[in-house]
Amino acid sequence: MEHIIFTTGLCKNFRSLTGRKNVLALDGLNLAVERGEIFGLLGPNGAGKTTTVKLLLGLTHPTAGSAELMGIPVNNPESRRQVGYLPEGHRFPGYLTARQTLSIFGRMSGVRSATLKARIPELLEKLRLTEWIDVRVKKFSKGMIQRLGLAAALIHDPQVLLLDEPTDGVDPVGRREIRDLLLDEAHKGKTILMNSHLLSEIELTCSRVAVLRKGKTVAIGRIEDLTRTESQYKMVASQIDDRLLDVFRESGAGVNCQNGHILLSTRDVAHLNTLIDLLRAHGGLLSELTPVRSSLEDVFVDLIQTGEAGKKIGVKQ
Protein backbone atom coordinates (compact mmCIF):
# COMPACT_ATOMS: atom_id res chain seq x y z
CA MET A 1 0.00 0.00 0.00
CA GLU A 2 1.07 3.55 -0.71
CA HIS A 3 1.93 5.62 2.36
CA ILE A 4 0.60 9.11 1.90
CA ILE A 5 1.65 10.36 5.33
CA PHE A 6 4.80 8.79 6.72
CA THR A 7 6.86 9.71 9.75
CA THR A 8 9.83 7.99 11.32
CA GLY A 9 11.01 8.79 14.85
CA LEU A 10 9.61 12.29 14.61
CA CYS A 11 10.63 14.40 17.61
CA LYS A 12 10.08 17.99 18.58
CA ASN A 13 11.74 19.63 21.52
CA PHE A 14 10.78 23.23 22.21
CA ARG A 15 13.56 25.15 23.90
CA SER A 16 13.32 28.58 25.49
CA LEU A 17 15.67 31.29 24.24
CA THR A 18 17.95 30.83 27.23
CA GLY A 19 17.84 27.05 26.81
CA ARG A 20 16.73 26.56 30.42
CA LYS A 21 13.25 25.28 29.64
CA ASN A 22 12.78 22.26 27.43
CA VAL A 23 9.42 20.83 26.43
CA LEU A 24 9.40 17.54 24.59
CA ALA A 25 6.24 17.96 22.54
CA LEU A 26 6.70 14.88 20.38
CA ASP A 27 8.84 11.86 21.13
CA GLY A 28 9.60 9.49 18.28
CA LEU A 29 6.33 9.37 16.37
CA ASN A 30 6.10 6.62 13.74
CA LEU A 31 3.07 6.99 11.54
CA ALA A 32 2.01 5.50 8.22
CA VAL A 33 -1.30 6.59 6.77
CA GLU A 34 -2.46 4.99 3.54
CA ARG A 35 -4.37 6.43 0.60
CA GLY A 36 -8.10 6.80 1.23
CA GLU A 37 -7.77 6.43 5.00
CA ILE A 38 -9.34 8.74 7.53
CA PHE A 39 -6.87 8.69 10.38
CA GLY A 40 -7.58 10.26 13.76
CA LEU A 41 -5.06 11.68 16.19
CA LEU A 42 -6.32 11.57 19.75
CA GLY A 43 -4.85 12.83 22.95
CA PRO A 44 -5.36 15.26 25.79
CA ASN A 45 -4.19 18.89 25.55
CA GLY A 46 -0.44 19.02 25.09
CA ALA A 47 -0.21 15.45 23.83
CA GLY A 48 1.48 16.54 20.59
CA LYS A 49 -1.41 16.34 18.10
CA THR A 50 -1.12 19.88 16.74
CA THR A 51 2.68 19.68 16.83
CA THR A 52 2.45 16.58 14.63
CA VAL A 53 0.32 18.39 12.06
CA LYS A 54 2.58 21.46 12.17
CA LEU A 55 5.63 19.28 11.60
CA LEU A 56 3.92 17.63 8.64
CA LEU A 57 3.27 21.07 7.14
CA GLY A 58 6.75 22.42 7.81
CA LEU A 59 5.32 25.08 10.12
CA THR A 60 7.62 23.77 12.81
CA HIS A 61 10.99 22.14 12.28
CA PRO A 62 11.63 18.66 13.74
CA THR A 63 14.38 18.15 16.32
CA ALA A 64 14.89 14.59 15.07
CA GLY A 65 13.30 12.10 12.71
CA SER A 66 11.74 12.64 9.33
CA ALA A 67 8.34 13.08 7.74
CA GLU A 68 7.05 12.75 4.20
CA LEU A 69 3.83 13.71 2.47
CA MET A 70 3.15 11.72 -0.69
CA GLY A 71 6.78 10.68 -0.71
CA ILE A 72 8.14 14.24 -0.58
CA PRO A 73 10.08 15.38 2.52
CA VAL A 74 8.05 17.98 4.41
CA ASN A 75 10.84 20.57 4.32
CA ASN A 76 10.18 20.84 0.57
CA PRO A 77 7.29 23.29 -0.10
CA GLU A 78 6.22 21.00 -2.98
CA SER A 79 5.08 18.46 -0.36
CA ARG A 80 2.20 20.86 0.38
CA ARG A 81 1.06 21.11 -3.26
CA GLN A 82 -1.56 18.38 -2.69
CA VAL A 83 -2.34 19.21 0.94
CA GLY A 84 -5.33 21.07 2.32
CA TYR A 85 -5.00 22.27 5.90
CA LEU A 86 -7.60 23.49 8.35
CA PRO A 87 -5.81 24.88 11.41
CA GLU A 88 -7.42 25.12 14.83
CA GLY A 89 -8.55 28.66 15.64
CA HIS A 90 -7.66 29.96 12.19
CA ARG A 91 -8.10 33.65 11.46
CA PHE A 92 -8.89 34.68 7.92
CA PRO A 93 -8.41 38.38 7.18
CA GLY A 94 -11.75 39.89 8.26
CA TYR A 95 -11.72 42.47 5.47
CA LEU A 96 -11.92 39.81 2.76
CA THR A 97 -15.18 38.31 1.55
CA ALA A 98 -15.60 34.54 1.32
CA ARG A 99 -15.03 34.74 -2.45
CA GLN A 100 -11.89 36.89 -2.09
CA THR A 101 -10.53 34.62 0.66
CA LEU A 102 -10.89 31.51 -1.46
CA SER A 103 -9.55 33.30 -4.51
CA ILE A 104 -6.38 34.50 -2.72
CA PHE A 105 -5.68 31.19 -0.97
CA GLY A 106 -6.58 29.22 -4.09
CA ARG A 107 -4.08 31.15 -6.19
CA MET A 108 -1.47 30.70 -3.46
CA SER A 109 -2.03 26.97 -3.94
CA GLY A 110 -1.41 27.33 -7.64
CA VAL A 111 -5.01 27.22 -8.90
CA ARG A 112 -5.77 29.24 -12.01
CA SER A 113 -8.22 32.15 -11.71
CA ALA A 114 -10.50 30.65 -14.37
CA THR A 115 -10.76 27.39 -12.41
CA LEU A 116 -11.44 29.29 -9.21
CA LYS A 117 -14.38 31.15 -10.75
CA ALA A 118 -16.26 27.88 -11.07
CA ARG A 119 -14.85 26.11 -8.01
CA ILE A 120 -15.59 28.82 -5.40
CA PRO A 121 -19.43 28.93 -5.77
CA GLU A 122 -19.50 25.13 -6.02
CA LEU A 123 -17.57 24.67 -2.77
CA LEU A 124 -19.49 27.34 -0.90
CA GLU A 125 -22.75 25.70 -1.94
CA LYS A 126 -21.50 22.37 -0.60
CA LEU A 127 -20.72 24.05 2.70
CA ARG A 128 -23.99 26.05 2.86
CA LEU A 129 -22.28 29.43 2.48
CA THR A 130 -23.66 30.47 -0.91
CA GLU A 131 -25.62 33.41 0.50
CA TRP A 132 -22.49 34.67 2.23
CA ILE A 133 -20.21 34.55 -0.80
CA ASP A 134 -19.76 38.33 -0.99
CA VAL A 135 -20.00 39.09 2.71
CA ARG A 136 -16.88 40.04 4.65
CA VAL A 137 -15.52 37.29 6.86
CA LYS A 138 -15.61 39.52 9.95
CA LYS A 139 -19.42 39.16 9.90
CA PHE A 140 -19.30 35.34 9.95
CA SER A 141 -20.25 33.24 12.97
CA LYS A 142 -17.73 30.76 14.40
CA GLY A 143 -19.38 27.83 12.64
CA MET A 144 -19.39 29.68 9.33
CA ILE A 145 -15.71 30.58 9.68
CA GLN A 146 -15.00 26.92 10.34
CA ARG A 147 -16.90 25.91 7.19
CA LEU A 148 -15.07 28.59 5.19
CA GLY A 149 -11.81 27.17 6.56
CA LEU A 150 -12.78 23.79 5.24
CA ALA A 151 -13.59 25.34 1.86
CA ALA A 152 -10.13 26.98 1.84
CA ALA A 153 -8.57 23.60 2.63
CA LEU A 154 -10.46 22.01 -0.27
CA ILE A 155 -10.12 24.84 -2.78
CA HIS A 156 -7.27 23.23 -4.74
CA ASP A 157 -8.84 19.75 -4.63
CA PRO A 158 -5.98 18.30 -2.59
CA GLN A 159 -5.18 14.60 -2.20
CA VAL A 160 -4.41 14.97 1.50
CA LEU A 161 -6.40 16.81 4.16
CA LEU A 162 -4.93 17.73 7.53
CA LEU A 163 -7.72 18.91 9.79
CA ASP A 164 -7.31 20.27 13.29
CA GLU A 165 -10.65 20.18 15.14
CA PRO A 166 -12.70 20.40 11.91
CA THR A 167 -16.09 20.53 13.65
CA ASP A 168 -15.06 22.99 16.37
CA GLY A 169 -17.92 25.47 16.91
CA VAL A 170 -20.15 23.86 14.29
CA ASP A 171 -23.78 22.98 15.14
CA PRO A 172 -24.90 19.30 15.08
CA VAL A 173 -26.40 19.57 11.58
CA GLY A 174 -23.24 21.22 10.29
CA ARG A 175 -21.12 18.58 12.03
CA ARG A 176 -23.01 15.84 10.25
CA GLU A 177 -22.60 17.64 6.91
CA ILE A 178 -18.87 18.01 7.47
CA ARG A 179 -18.65 14.35 8.47
CA ASP A 180 -20.48 13.30 5.30
CA LEU A 181 -18.25 15.55 3.22
CA LEU A 182 -15.10 14.02 4.72
CA LEU A 183 -16.39 10.48 4.17
CA ASP A 184 -17.22 11.43 0.59
CA GLU A 185 -13.69 12.81 0.08
CA ALA A 186 -12.21 9.60 1.52
CA HIS A 187 -14.34 7.53 -0.87
CA LYS A 188 -12.82 9.56 -3.70
CA GLY A 189 -9.41 8.37 -2.53
CA LYS A 190 -8.41 11.40 -0.46
CA THR A 191 -6.35 10.77 2.66
CA ILE A 192 -7.45 12.57 5.79
CA LEU A 193 -5.62 13.09 9.06
CA MET A 194 -7.74 14.75 11.72
CA ASN A 195 -7.35 15.88 15.32
CA SER A 196 -10.43 16.18 17.43
CA HIS A 197 -11.45 16.26 21.05
CA LEU A 198 -14.86 15.00 20.01
CA LEU A 199 -14.31 11.27 20.31
CA SER A 200 -17.77 10.53 18.94
CA GLU A 201 -16.77 12.40 15.75
CA ILE A 202 -13.58 10.38 15.47
CA GLU A 203 -15.48 7.17 16.10
CA LEU A 204 -17.96 7.99 13.35
CA THR A 205 -15.43 9.23 10.83
CA CYS A 206 -12.04 7.57 11.24
CA SER A 207 -10.96 4.13 10.20
CA ARG A 208 -7.78 4.16 12.28
CA VAL A 209 -6.55 6.24 15.19
CA ALA A 210 -3.41 6.92 17.16
CA VAL A 211 -3.63 7.96 20.80
CA LEU A 212 -0.88 10.31 21.93
CA ARG A 213 0.13 11.04 25.50
CA LYS A 214 2.93 13.42 26.45
CA GLY A 215 4.31 13.21 22.92
CA LYS A 216 4.37 9.42 22.78
CA THR A 217 2.10 7.02 20.95
CA VAL A 218 0.28 4.90 23.52
CA ALA A 219 -2.00 3.13 21.06
CA ILE A 220 -2.45 2.91 17.33
CA GLY A 221 -4.83 0.82 15.27
CA ARG A 222 -8.31 0.31 13.89
CA ILE A 223 -11.10 1.64 16.10
CA GLU A 224 -12.86 -1.73 16.24
CA ASP A 225 -9.64 -3.33 17.43
CA LEU A 226 -9.00 -0.68 20.05
CA THR A 227 -12.55 -0.80 21.38
CA ARG A 228 -12.81 -4.59 21.47
CA THR A 229 -12.76 -5.87 25.05
CA GLU A 230 -10.44 -8.82 24.91
CA SER A 231 -12.19 -12.22 25.10
CA GLN A 232 -15.61 -10.88 26.10
CA TYR A 233 -18.60 -11.97 24.06
CA LYS A 234 -22.34 -11.46 24.20
CA MET A 235 -24.19 -14.73 23.57
CA VAL A 236 -27.88 -15.09 22.75
CA ALA A 237 -29.09 -18.69 22.49
CA SER A 238 -31.95 -21.02 23.35
CA GLN A 239 -31.89 -23.70 26.09
CA ILE A 240 -29.68 -21.71 28.43
CA ASP A 241 -30.31 -22.83 31.98
CA ASP A 242 -28.40 -22.94 35.26
CA ARG A 243 -26.93 -26.36 34.47
CA LEU A 244 -25.38 -25.07 31.23
CA LEU A 245 -24.05 -21.97 32.99
CA ASP A 246 -22.41 -24.21 35.60
CA VAL A 247 -20.81 -26.23 32.79
CA PHE A 248 -19.50 -23.01 31.30
CA ARG A 249 -18.09 -21.92 34.66
CA GLU A 250 -16.49 -25.35 35.18
CA SER A 251 -14.66 -24.86 31.85
CA GLY A 252 -13.08 -21.71 33.30
CA ALA A 253 -15.29 -19.10 31.61
CA GLY A 254 -16.63 -16.03 33.38
CA VAL A 255 -20.42 -15.98 33.05
CA ASN A 256 -22.77 -13.10 33.65
CA CYS A 257 -26.49 -13.19 32.79
CA GLN A 258 -27.99 -9.91 31.61
CA ASN A 259 -31.42 -9.16 30.09
CA GLY A 260 -31.90 -12.47 28.30
CA HIS A 261 -28.32 -12.84 27.11
CA ILE A 262 -25.10 -13.89 28.74
CA LEU A 263 -21.73 -12.21 28.81
CA LEU A 264 -18.92 -14.70 28.47
CA SER A 265 -15.31 -14.07 29.40
CA THR A 266 -13.11 -16.57 27.64
CA ARG A 267 -9.42 -17.37 27.64
CA ASP A 268 -9.10 -17.31 23.86
CA VAL A 269 -10.91 -18.16 20.64
CA ALA A 270 -10.41 -21.93 21.16
CA HIS A 271 -12.06 -21.62 24.58
CA LEU A 272 -14.96 -19.74 22.98
CA ASN A 273 -15.45 -22.55 20.46
CA THR A 274 -15.43 -25.10 23.29
CA LEU A 275 -18.28 -23.14 24.94
CA ILE A 276 -20.24 -23.17 21.67
CA ASP A 277 -19.75 -26.94 21.44
CA LEU A 278 -20.98 -27.32 25.02
CA LEU A 279 -24.08 -25.21 24.16
CA ARG A 280 -24.87 -27.38 21.16
CA ALA A 281 -24.28 -30.59 23.17
CA HIS A 282 -26.80 -29.24 25.67
CA GLY A 283 -29.32 -28.87 22.79
CA GLY A 284 -29.08 -25.10 22.64
CA LEU A 285 -29.20 -23.10 19.40
CA LEU A 286 -26.90 -20.12 18.99
CA SER A 287 -28.72 -17.10 17.53
CA GLU A 288 -26.17 -14.30 18.24
CA LEU A 289 -22.55 -14.09 19.25
CA THR A 290 -20.83 -10.71 19.21
CA PRO A 291 -17.61 -9.43 20.71
CA VAL A 292 -18.22 -6.88 23.45
CA ARG A 293 -16.77 -3.45 22.72
CA SER A 294 -16.00 -0.46 24.89
CA SER A 295 -16.71 3.03 23.60
CA LEU A 296 -13.72 4.91 22.19
CA GLU A 297 -14.11 7.29 25.11
CA ASP A 298 -13.65 4.42 27.59
CA VAL A 299 -10.53 3.28 25.77
CA PHE A 300 -9.20 6.83 25.50
CA VAL A 301 -9.71 7.65 29.19
CA ASP A 302 -8.22 4.31 30.17
CA LEU A 303 -5.16 4.84 27.98
CA ILE A 304 -4.59 8.37 29.16
CA GLN A 305 -5.12 7.63 32.85
CA THR A 306 -3.10 4.46 32.99
CA GLY A 307 -0.56 5.64 30.43
CA GLU A 308 -0.38 2.17 29.06
CA ALA A 309 2.54 2.53 26.67
CA GLY A 310 3.19 0.56 23.59
CA LYS A 311 -0.30 -0.81 23.02
CA LYS A 312 -0.19 -1.21 19.29
CA ILE A 313 -2.94 -3.00 17.51
CA GLY A 314 -2.86 -3.64 13.80
CA VAL A 315 0.02 -1.29 13.15
CA LYS A 316 0.73 -1.08 9.44
CA GLN A 317 4.20 0.23 8.73
Add this chain to the structure above:
Amino acid sequence: MKVLCANIEEVFREAAARWTLIAYFTLSTFFILIFAFAINLDIIDGVIAGAKIFGQAVQMGRQQVEIDSLVLGFESGFSGVLYVVGIFLAIFATSHLVPRLQEKGTVDLYLSRPVSRIGLLLSRFIGGLTLASANLVYLIGSIWLIVIWKTKVVHPRFLLGGAVILFMIAAMMAFAFLIGVVTSSTNVSVMSSYAIFFFSSILAAHDRIEAAVASEWTARTIQLLYWIFPKTAELGQAVVVAVAGNEAPGRLAESIGIAPFATTAAFGLACLALASWLFQRKDF
Protein backbone atom coordinates in the same frame (compact mmCIF):
# COMPACT_ATOMS: atom_id res chain seq x y z
CA MET B 1 3.66 34.64 -10.16
CA LYS B 2 0.21 33.61 -8.90
CA VAL B 3 1.52 33.82 -5.33
CA LEU B 4 3.00 37.26 -5.95
CA CYS B 5 -0.23 38.56 -7.54
CA ALA B 6 -2.33 37.09 -4.69
CA ASN B 7 -0.09 38.76 -2.12
CA ILE B 8 -0.10 42.13 -3.88
CA GLU B 9 -3.90 41.96 -4.11
CA GLU B 10 -4.14 41.14 -0.42
CA VAL B 11 -1.79 43.98 0.56
CA PHE B 12 -3.95 46.45 -1.36
CA ARG B 13 -7.23 45.02 -0.01
CA GLU B 14 -5.89 45.18 3.51
CA ALA B 15 -4.65 48.74 3.02
CA ALA B 16 -8.11 49.66 1.72
CA ALA B 17 -9.90 47.91 4.58
CA ARG B 18 -7.71 49.53 7.20
CA TRP B 19 -8.28 52.95 5.57
CA THR B 20 -4.52 53.21 5.07
CA LEU B 21 -4.91 53.29 1.32
CA ILE B 22 -7.71 55.83 1.45
CA ALA B 23 -5.87 58.02 3.98
CA TYR B 24 -2.70 57.68 1.92
CA PHE B 25 -4.37 58.84 -1.30
CA THR B 26 -6.66 61.39 0.39
CA LEU B 27 -3.69 63.17 1.95
CA SER B 28 -1.86 63.10 -1.36
CA THR B 29 -4.93 64.40 -3.22
CA PHE B 30 -5.41 67.16 -0.67
CA PHE B 31 -1.79 68.18 -1.20
CA ILE B 32 -2.20 68.10 -4.98
CA LEU B 33 -5.44 70.11 -4.94
CA ILE B 34 -3.98 72.82 -2.76
CA PHE B 35 -1.08 73.06 -5.13
CA ALA B 36 -3.32 73.07 -8.20
CA PHE B 37 -5.71 75.77 -7.04
CA ALA B 38 -3.61 77.91 -4.74
CA ILE B 39 -0.94 78.98 -7.18
CA ASN B 40 -1.67 81.05 -10.27
CA LEU B 41 1.14 82.39 -12.36
CA ASP B 42 1.03 85.01 -15.06
CA ILE B 43 3.79 84.23 -17.53
CA ILE B 44 4.81 86.46 -20.40
CA ASP B 45 7.60 85.41 -22.76
CA GLY B 46 8.93 82.82 -20.31
CA VAL B 47 9.13 85.32 -17.48
CA ILE B 48 6.77 85.58 -14.53
CA ALA B 49 4.84 88.79 -14.81
CA GLY B 50 2.72 88.14 -11.75
CA ALA B 51 1.86 85.45 -9.27
CA LYS B 52 -1.07 84.80 -6.95
CA ILE B 53 -1.11 82.46 -3.98
CA PHE B 54 -4.57 81.75 -2.52
CA GLY B 55 -5.87 84.66 -4.60
CA GLN B 56 -3.41 87.12 -3.07
CA ALA B 57 -1.05 88.90 -5.48
CA VAL B 58 2.62 88.29 -4.76
CA GLN B 59 4.97 91.27 -5.12
CA MET B 60 7.53 90.25 -7.75
CA GLY B 61 9.71 93.39 -7.42
CA ARG B 62 11.82 94.61 -10.28
CA GLN B 63 13.79 91.40 -10.66
CA GLN B 64 12.67 89.26 -13.59
CA VAL B 65 12.06 85.65 -12.61
CA GLU B 66 12.47 83.12 -15.39
CA ILE B 67 9.85 80.44 -15.24
CA ASP B 68 12.37 77.64 -15.95
CA SER B 69 14.42 78.59 -12.92
CA LEU B 70 11.33 78.91 -10.77
CA VAL B 71 10.05 75.45 -11.77
CA LEU B 72 13.45 73.90 -11.21
CA GLY B 73 13.83 75.56 -7.82
CA PHE B 74 10.35 74.58 -6.78
CA GLU B 75 10.60 70.98 -7.95
CA SER B 76 14.01 70.32 -6.43
CA GLY B 77 12.99 71.84 -3.08
CA PHE B 78 9.64 70.12 -3.12
CA SER B 79 11.20 66.74 -3.89
CA GLY B 80 13.17 67.08 -0.63
CA VAL B 81 9.87 67.47 1.24
CA LEU B 82 8.39 64.52 -0.63
CA TYR B 83 11.41 62.43 0.35
CA VAL B 84 10.61 62.74 4.07
CA VAL B 85 6.81 62.61 3.68
CA GLY B 86 6.93 59.67 1.25
CA ILE B 87 9.21 57.57 3.47
CA PHE B 88 7.19 58.25 6.63
CA LEU B 89 3.89 57.40 4.94
CA ALA B 90 5.31 54.26 3.34
CA ILE B 91 6.69 52.92 6.64
CA PHE B 92 3.41 53.70 8.37
CA ALA B 93 1.40 51.95 5.65
CA THR B 94 3.50 48.78 5.38
CA SER B 95 5.01 48.02 8.79
CA HIS B 96 2.10 45.79 9.82
CA LEU B 97 2.59 43.41 6.88
CA VAL B 98 4.93 40.97 8.66
CA PRO B 99 3.53 41.18 12.22
CA ARG B 100 0.03 40.51 10.90
CA LEU B 101 1.30 37.61 8.77
CA GLN B 102 2.92 36.05 11.84
CA GLU B 103 -0.23 36.20 13.98
CA LYS B 104 -1.33 32.89 15.48
CA GLY B 105 -4.07 31.37 13.37
CA THR B 106 -3.04 33.41 10.31
CA VAL B 107 0.50 32.27 9.59
CA ASP B 108 -0.63 28.61 9.35
CA LEU B 109 -3.01 29.52 6.55
CA TYR B 110 -0.22 31.03 4.45
CA LEU B 111 2.61 28.64 5.24
CA SER B 112 0.48 25.55 4.56
CA ARG B 113 0.42 26.54 0.87
CA PRO B 114 3.10 25.25 -1.53
CA VAL B 115 5.14 28.43 -1.19
CA SER B 116 8.60 28.74 0.30
CA ARG B 117 8.84 30.97 3.35
CA ILE B 118 11.32 33.25 1.63
CA GLY B 119 9.02 33.46 -1.39
CA LEU B 120 6.13 34.42 0.87
CA LEU B 121 8.11 37.08 2.73
CA LEU B 122 9.53 38.57 -0.47
CA SER B 123 6.12 38.64 -2.14
CA ARG B 124 4.79 40.61 0.88
CA PHE B 125 7.79 42.94 0.52
CA ILE B 126 7.06 43.47 -3.16
CA GLY B 127 3.37 43.98 -2.31
CA GLY B 128 4.29 46.69 0.22
CA LEU B 129 6.71 48.32 -2.19
CA THR B 130 4.04 48.31 -4.92
CA LEU B 131 1.65 50.07 -2.53
CA ALA B 132 4.27 52.71 -1.68
CA SER B 133 5.17 53.11 -5.36
CA ALA B 134 1.53 53.58 -6.36
CA ASN B 135 1.18 56.47 -3.95
CA LEU B 136 4.51 57.96 -4.96
CA VAL B 137 3.63 57.79 -8.65
CA TYR B 138 0.26 59.39 -7.90
CA LEU B 139 1.76 62.18 -5.79
CA ILE B 140 4.82 63.00 -7.89
CA GLY B 141 3.07 62.38 -11.22
CA SER B 142 0.17 64.67 -10.31
CA ILE B 143 2.39 67.48 -9.08
CA TRP B 144 4.51 67.16 -12.20
CA LEU B 145 1.44 67.36 -14.46
CA ILE B 146 0.05 70.34 -12.55
CA VAL B 147 3.38 72.14 -12.91
CA ILE B 148 3.26 71.48 -16.67
CA TRP B 149 -0.35 72.69 -16.81
CA LYS B 150 0.40 75.88 -14.85
CA THR B 151 3.78 76.77 -16.35
CA LYS B 152 4.03 74.83 -19.61
CA VAL B 153 7.50 73.79 -18.44
CA VAL B 154 8.23 70.06 -18.87
CA HIS B 155 10.96 68.97 -16.51
CA PRO B 156 11.30 65.14 -16.48
CA ARG B 157 14.12 65.15 -13.89
CA PHE B 158 11.43 65.69 -11.25
CA LEU B 159 10.38 62.07 -11.84
CA LEU B 160 13.96 60.93 -11.25
CA GLY B 161 13.61 62.19 -7.69
CA GLY B 162 10.78 59.66 -7.24
CA ALA B 163 13.13 56.81 -8.13
CA VAL B 164 15.60 57.85 -5.41
CA ILE B 165 12.76 58.16 -2.88
CA LEU B 166 11.54 54.66 -3.79
CA PHE B 167 15.06 53.32 -3.37
CA MET B 168 15.18 54.72 0.17
CA ILE B 169 11.67 53.40 0.93
CA ALA B 170 12.80 49.90 -0.09
CA ALA B 171 15.79 50.05 2.28
CA MET B 172 13.67 51.33 5.19
CA MET B 173 10.95 48.76 4.49
CA ALA B 174 13.54 45.98 4.60
CA PHE B 175 14.53 47.18 8.06
CA ALA B 176 10.86 47.35 9.15
CA PHE B 177 10.40 43.76 7.87
CA LEU B 178 13.40 42.58 9.87
CA ILE B 179 12.05 44.14 13.07
CA GLY B 180 8.60 42.71 12.22
CA VAL B 181 10.01 39.17 11.87
CA VAL B 182 11.91 39.45 15.15
CA THR B 183 9.30 41.16 17.34
CA SER B 184 5.97 40.45 15.54
CA SER B 185 4.98 43.99 16.61
CA THR B 186 3.78 46.70 14.24
CA ASN B 187 4.41 49.45 16.78
CA VAL B 188 8.01 48.40 17.37
CA SER B 189 8.57 48.16 13.60
CA VAL B 190 7.25 51.69 12.99
CA MET B 191 9.12 53.23 15.92
CA SER B 192 12.41 51.48 15.10
CA SER B 193 12.24 52.54 11.47
CA TYR B 194 11.56 56.18 12.35
CA ALA B 195 14.34 56.05 14.95
CA ILE B 196 16.85 54.70 12.47
CA PHE B 197 15.83 57.37 9.96
CA PHE B 198 16.57 60.16 12.45
CA PHE B 199 19.65 58.51 13.93
CA SER B 200 21.26 57.97 10.54
CA SER B 201 20.47 61.59 9.60
CA ILE B 202 22.45 62.69 12.63
CA LEU B 203 25.30 60.39 11.61
CA ALA B 204 25.62 62.41 8.38
CA ALA B 205 27.63 64.81 10.51
CA HIS B 206 29.86 61.96 11.70
CA ASP B 207 33.05 63.86 10.83
CA ARG B 208 32.20 66.65 13.23
CA ILE B 209 30.92 64.25 15.91
CA GLU B 210 34.08 62.13 15.67
CA ALA B 211 36.23 65.24 16.05
CA ALA B 212 34.22 66.31 19.10
CA VAL B 213 34.39 63.06 21.05
CA ALA B 214 37.35 62.45 23.35
CA SER B 215 37.72 58.70 23.00
CA GLU B 216 39.15 57.19 19.82
CA TRP B 217 37.10 54.06 20.41
CA THR B 218 33.87 56.14 20.43
CA ALA B 219 34.95 57.92 17.26
CA ARG B 220 35.56 54.60 15.52
CA THR B 221 32.19 53.29 16.68
CA ILE B 222 30.46 56.36 15.28
CA GLN B 223 32.30 55.92 12.00
CA LEU B 224 31.32 52.24 11.87
CA LEU B 225 27.67 53.05 12.57
CA TYR B 226 27.77 55.68 9.84
CA TRP B 227 28.88 53.11 7.28
CA ILE B 228 26.41 50.45 8.49
CA PHE B 229 23.25 52.55 8.62
CA PRO B 230 21.39 53.89 5.57
CA LYS B 231 22.44 57.32 4.43
CA THR B 232 19.14 59.09 4.92
CA ALA B 233 20.52 62.65 4.87
CA GLU B 234 22.78 62.06 1.89
CA LEU B 235 20.02 60.43 -0.13
CA GLY B 236 17.70 63.34 0.73
CA GLN B 237 20.33 65.61 -0.83
CA ALA B 238 20.65 63.17 -3.73
CA VAL B 239 16.94 63.60 -4.48
CA VAL B 240 17.40 67.38 -4.72
CA VAL B 241 20.52 66.96 -6.87
CA ALA B 242 18.79 64.42 -9.12
CA VAL B 243 15.94 66.87 -9.76
CA ALA B 244 18.06 70.03 -10.07
CA GLY B 245 20.71 68.41 -12.32
CA ASN B 246 23.36 70.92 -13.40
CA GLU B 247 21.55 73.69 -11.55
CA ALA B 248 22.16 72.02 -8.19
CA PRO B 249 24.42 73.95 -5.82
CA GLY B 250 28.00 72.81 -6.46
CA ARG B 251 28.71 71.94 -2.81
CA LEU B 252 25.63 69.71 -2.67
CA ALA B 253 26.33 67.99 -5.98
CA GLU B 254 29.94 67.26 -5.00
CA SER B 255 28.93 65.65 -1.72
CA ILE B 256 26.86 62.97 -3.46
CA GLY B 257 28.79 60.01 -4.77
CA ILE B 258 28.06 56.34 -5.29
CA ALA B 259 28.95 55.38 -1.69
CA PRO B 260 25.68 56.50 -0.02
CA PHE B 261 23.69 54.49 -2.58
CA ALA B 262 25.91 51.42 -2.31
CA THR B 263 25.95 51.34 1.50
CA THR B 264 22.20 51.98 1.72
CA ALA B 265 21.53 49.18 -0.76
CA ALA B 266 23.84 46.90 1.26
CA PHE B 267 21.97 47.82 4.45
CA GLY B 268 18.58 47.04 2.83
CA LEU B 269 19.78 43.78 1.31
CA ALA B 270 21.38 42.69 4.59
CA CYS B 271 18.15 43.46 6.48
CA LEU B 272 16.07 41.54 3.93
CA ALA B 273 18.47 38.57 3.94
CA LEU B 274 18.51 38.45 7.74
CA ALA B 275 14.71 38.76 7.89
CA SER B 276 14.38 35.89 5.37
CA TRP B 277 16.85 33.71 7.28
CA LEU B 278 15.08 34.29 10.61
CA PHE B 279 11.63 33.77 9.06
CA GLN B 280 12.84 30.52 7.49
CA ARG B 281 14.09 29.20 10.84
CA LYS B 282 11.09 30.22 12.92
CA ASP B 283 8.76 27.69 14.53
CA PHE B 284 5.10 28.65 14.32
